[in-house]
Amino acid sequence: MDIAFLIESAVKVLIVFGFVLAGVPLIVWMERKVIGHMQDRIGPQRVGPFGLLQTVADGIKLFFKEDLVPAGADKVVFIIAPALPVITAFLALCVIPFGDTVTVFGRQVPLQVTDVNIAVLWILGTTSMGVYGLVLGGWASNSKYPLLGGLRSSAQMISYELAQGISLVSVILMTGTLSLASIVRQQEHLWFIVPQFFAFVIYILCGIAETNRAPFDLAEAETELVAGFHTEFSSMKFALYFLAEYANMMVVSGIAISVFFGGWHGPFLPPVVWFLIKLSLFLFFYVWLRATFPRLRYDQLMAFGWKVLLPASLLNLAVTASVLALAGAR
Amino acid sequence: MTEAILFSVFSVSAVCFAVNVIFRRNAVHCALHLVGVLLSVSGLFVLLNAQFIAAIQILVYAGAIMVLFLFVVMLLNVKGESPLLTPGAAKGFGFFFAVLAFVELLWIVLSGGGEGAAHPAAALPPGFGSPAEIGRILYSTWLFPFEVTSILLLIAVIGAVVLAKRKFA
Numbered sequence: 001m002d003i004a005f006l007i008e009s010a011v012k013v014l015i016v017f018g019f020v021l022a023g024v025p026l027i028v029w030m031e032r033k034v035i036g037h038m039q040d041r042i043g044p045q046r047v048g049p050f051g052l053l054q055t056v057a058d059g060i061k062l063f064f065k066e067d068l069v070p071a072g073a074d075k076v077v078f079i080i081a082p083a084l085p086v087i088t089a090f091l092a093l094c095v096i097p098f099g100d101t102v103t104v105f106g107r108q109v110p111l112q113v114t115d116v117n118i119a120v121l122w123i124l125g126t127t128s129m130g131v132y133g134l135v136l137g138g139w140a141s142n143s144k145y146p147l148l149g150g151l152r153s154s155a156q157m158i159s160y161e162l163a164q165g166i167s168l169v170s171v172i173l174m175t176g177t178l179s180l181a182s183i184v185r186q187q188e189h190l191w192f193i194v195p196q197f198f199a200f201v202i203y204i205l206c207g208i209a210e211t212n213r214a215p216f217d218l219a220e221a222e223t224e225l226v227a228g229f230h231t232e233f234s235s236m237k238f239a240l241y242f243l244a245e246y247a248n249m250m251v252v253s254g255i256a257i258s259v260f261f262g263g264w265h266g267p268f269l270p271p272v273v274w275f276l277i278k279l280s281l282f283l284f285f286y287v288w289l290r291a292t293f294p295r296l297r298y299d300q301l302m303a304f305g306w307k308v309l310l311p312a313s314l315l316n317l318a319v320t321a322s323v324l325a326l327a328g329a330r
Numbered sequence: 331m332t333e334a335i336l337f338s339v340f341s342v343s344a345v346c347f348a349v350n351v352i353f354r355r356n357a358v359h360c361a362l363h364l365v366g367v368l369l370s371v372s373g374l375f376v377l378l379n380a381q382f383i384a385a386i387q388i389l390v391y392a393g394a395i396m397v398l399f400l401f402v403v404m405l406l407n408v409k410g411e412s413p414l415l416t417p418g419a420a421k422g423f424g425f426f427f428a429v430l431a432f433v434e435l436l437w438i439v440l441s442g443g444g445e446g447a448a449h450p451a452a453a454l455p456p457g458f459g460s461p462a463e464i465g466r467i468l469y470s471t472w473l474f475p476f477e478v479t480s481i482l483l484l485i486a487v488i489g490a491v492v493l494a495k496r497k498f499a
Contacts, residue, residue, distance in 0.1 A: 077362070118461065121385035128393025132365070135397065139358060139404050147404065154401045158394060165389075178461055 004107060012113045016093050024246040025055035031287045038291040065235040070141060073232065077140035082237040084133035085244035089251055092126040095119040096254040097181045099264045099272040111264075111272065112181055119180040120172060123255055124165050127210060130248065131157040134212070137241070138229035149228030152218045152298065156209055159305035164206035166313040167199040170320040171259050180255075184263030191262040198316045200260045202309055207252035209305070211245060213286055215293035218301055253282035337377055344370035357403045361396060368392045380459040 029044065029052055036043025044051030069078055099111030116122055131154055138150020171192050175183050183192075193200050209216040220228030230241045257263060257278045266274030296304070347366035354360045368391045375384035457463040468476050 074356075074358075077358075116381070118381050118385045121382070121389060121461075125385050125388035125393055128389055128397075131393075131397055132400075135400055135404070136358075136362070139400075151401060151404060154397050154404075158397055158401075161394065176462075 008104075008107065008109055009113065012109075012111075013094075016098075016113055017090065020090070020093065020247050020250060021243075023250065024243055025059060027246050027249070027283055028055040028058075028242075030283065031290070034284065034287045035291045038288075059239065062235055062239045067235040067237065068232070070143065070232050072142040074140040074142065077136050078232075079237075081133050081137035081140055082233060082240035082244075084136070085130040086133075086240050086247060088126045088130035088133075089244055089247035092123045092251040093247070093254065095122050095180055096251070096258055097184050097263055098254075098275045099270075110181065115179055115181045118178045120168055120178045120183075120259075123180075123251070124161070124168070127248070127251065128157065128161055130244070133241070133244065134229045137233065141229075141232035143232055145225045145227075146229050146231045149220055149225050149231070153212065153229060156212075156216070156218060156301065156305075159302060160206040160209040160309070163202055163305065163309040163313040164210065166310070166317055167202040167206070168255075168259060170199045170313075170317045171196050173317070173320050173324055180258045180263075184258050184265070187262040188265055191260065191265075193260040196260065196316075196320070198312065199320075200256070202313045202316065203260070204252075204256055205309060206305075207256065208286070208289065209301070211248045211252055211286075213245070213249065214290040215295050216301060217295060218298055223295075249283060249286055250279065253279055253286075256282060333377060336373070340370045340373035340377070344374070358400065361399050361403055364399075365392050365396050368396065378459075382459060382461045382464055 032054070033043040033051070044054035047053040047057045069075060094113040095116055097110065097112035097115070101108050101110045103109070134153040135150040138146040138148070138153070141147070171183070172178060174192065174195065175186050177183060177186075212218075212220065218228075220230065225231070230238055233241060257275065261278055264271035264275045266277075269277075344367050347363045347370060350363040351360050351367065354363060368387060372384040372387040372392070375381070375387060455463075
């Protein structure tokens, strides 16, 4: 392990970290603008050009708010909980390739923080750990609505994780590798969305449920649960949950791009630009969904996960495996 | 050197978390410390070149099973502990198992320190611990135990469904 490698890794970590921290306010602004226009409003426009600085202003406001810890709360868990989903989101982002290998100062630098040979498992593992932040936040608040929100999120995660994992397995069957870098490299001529369209649909539905976004945002359903698991959180603790939600959207989109949409592959433009374009389209899709669909009822959510998505993903896996076996590919 | 430091960090944290699992009064705290144990042990797996097992450990145990544990603990709102045994019986059981564990360890040490110590620098075969290699031996050398496990799990699933149905019938 030489010094150059350490510097290279540190720089890449800082780039990804900075990108997420700078990107989240931009996504929030985009979300508010897009939803505004979709609902025939204008959205934020007062702070900065086109209201671009509105989320920065909101961030500063959150930063200076009083940081409350409820009297009956479990203090230690209450303080740790908001950090967990942020940590896991950043850990997951580490293995997503955002560009081809480039040569910097005569070194071959893959544009990816690290390429582990079990990247897909790594991502599933870290995202499944992220739910602890929500569950524990709800529990530590020692208050009824947050507890219900936390319970809902844990049940929801467990249900949707299965189908999500299985939908990715059918792609892994085709590629024969768990490394995201090689999965992307294999999509030079054909994106896996074409042969694995159903897997993609299942994956993205589960991804929306995993990130707790509308129409699957049952854990924070404000019409029933005030604000769900983060009701009691104020100031930067709330901001961390907020950051985690958007960072997790980036994670889910990043995996969808790497596994189904050819990663950084694309004509004419540089690979990093292609990755960013695809990422923006996915984030727009998230916002579009939120503006379009009403929230599901809780029993509908669970029934959909277990009775539709899970059997569909298993069927897709069986068909993929059979076709590959008949074709003698592996 | 790095490996020795990482090993100490992971093993010490695993033991500390494990002690806390036993001594904490609050069931949720116990569960959280158990998550800590699982994460530390998965770190040890990585040091043993078993990245696949480490990832599965986090994904299945820490990420799914412990979430369900927490779910149940929170749903039932377990406050404090309700002793299953009288203090005297608990001490008796504790003493019995402590002696058993001690005898077992003593036996391992006296009989040559187990396989690992006998061949300290055994070279790893190529592809050791990789998903492909684990898959290959699961479907060849260990096919029978693997299939038996799957049947066991199937029985558990069917049992759960039957038990859940009976309640509403």
